[in-house]
Amino acid sequence: MAGRRGAVLSIESTSVQDYVKAIYSFTEWQGDAMTATHLAARLSVANSSVTGMVAKLVDLGLAHHRKYGPISLTSSGKALALAMVRRHRLLETFLVTELGYSWDEVHDEAELLEHTVSDAFIERLDAKLGRPRRDPHGDPIPAADGTVHYPPAHRLDDLDDGHAGRLVRVSDDDPDVLRFLDRNGISLDDDLLLAGREVGVRLRLRLGAEASAPHLAVDTALARALWIESTASHEGCTISSGTC
Structure with a gap:
């Protein structure tokens, strides 16, 4: 019994929650393989810390990992990650819509809050907000049953010149990007067109x-x-x- 209790507490620990959420978020949009190096950079921790925690995730049945290989989540790990992502994105939405935070301010605040509120609070918050489908950055908010609905979107730099569409998601990895968009009056659902490429590494947006x-x-x-x-x-x- 004592061993089982210890496993439950480990699964519920803040570090475990942060790790599975980071693994899920990294692979969410493009399906890129998550490595220990990527994970260390994403969480701003030492590689040695990642090695130990990934081994713990494997022991808990939350992740798959072979030495020097990519890290992936088991079905249990993905379920925990989706629960944490749901908490995080609902809290970000609440901070923006109800408390007047800007979209570049909410990530760190939600990181703190997501570990302290109860499941009942999250469900009431979801209802209070009208069960939003996406957070302030356009990332989909998983439903309580773990289902997630993604828009048929593509990263801007993967598109050909002349493509037009709506901005439906902005990565919140870099707050400076969000502030740049604010300064230029660009927000979700705005119409954009990739007008062309300039010399060097610059793209022209209409x-x-x-x-x-x-x-x-x-x-x-x-x-x-x-x-x-x-x-x-x-x-x-x-x-x-599918006609392009």
């Missing part, structure tokens, strides 16, 4: 559906943070319909 809309030059690092649900291109095809 900020609006009209041909007369202003343009803005962005670097590829910022373009990697923007996800577009395509509506049209210069040849009249759409990614979401």
Whole structure:
């Protein structure tokens, strides 16, 4: 009994919750393989700390990992990760819509709160907010049963010149990106068009559906943070319909 109790407490620990959430979030949109090095960078911890914690996750039945190989979640690990992601994104939504936080301020605040509130609080918060489908950055909020609905979106730097669509997700990894978008009046659901590429690593965005809309030059690092649900291109095809 004592051993089982210890396992339950370990699964509920803050560190375990943070690790499974980080693994899930890293692989969520592109399916990139998570390595120990990636995990250490994402959580700002030493590689040695990651090695020990990943071994613990494997022992708890939350992750799969072979030495020097990628780290993936088991079904139990994914369920725990989705529960933590749900908490985090609902709290971010609450902070923006109810307390007036800006979208570049909420991540760290939600990181603190997600470990302290109860499941009952999260369910009441979800109802109070009208059961939102996405957080302030466009990331989908998992339902209570763990289902997640993603828009048919593609990263801006993966699109061909001339593609147009709505901005439906912005990575919150770098708050400076969010502040840059704010300064230029760009927010979720805005119409954008990849007008072309300039010499070097800059892309030209048209900020609006009209041909007369202003343009803005962005670097590829910022373009990697923007996800577009395509509506049209210069040849009249759409990614979401599968005709491009």
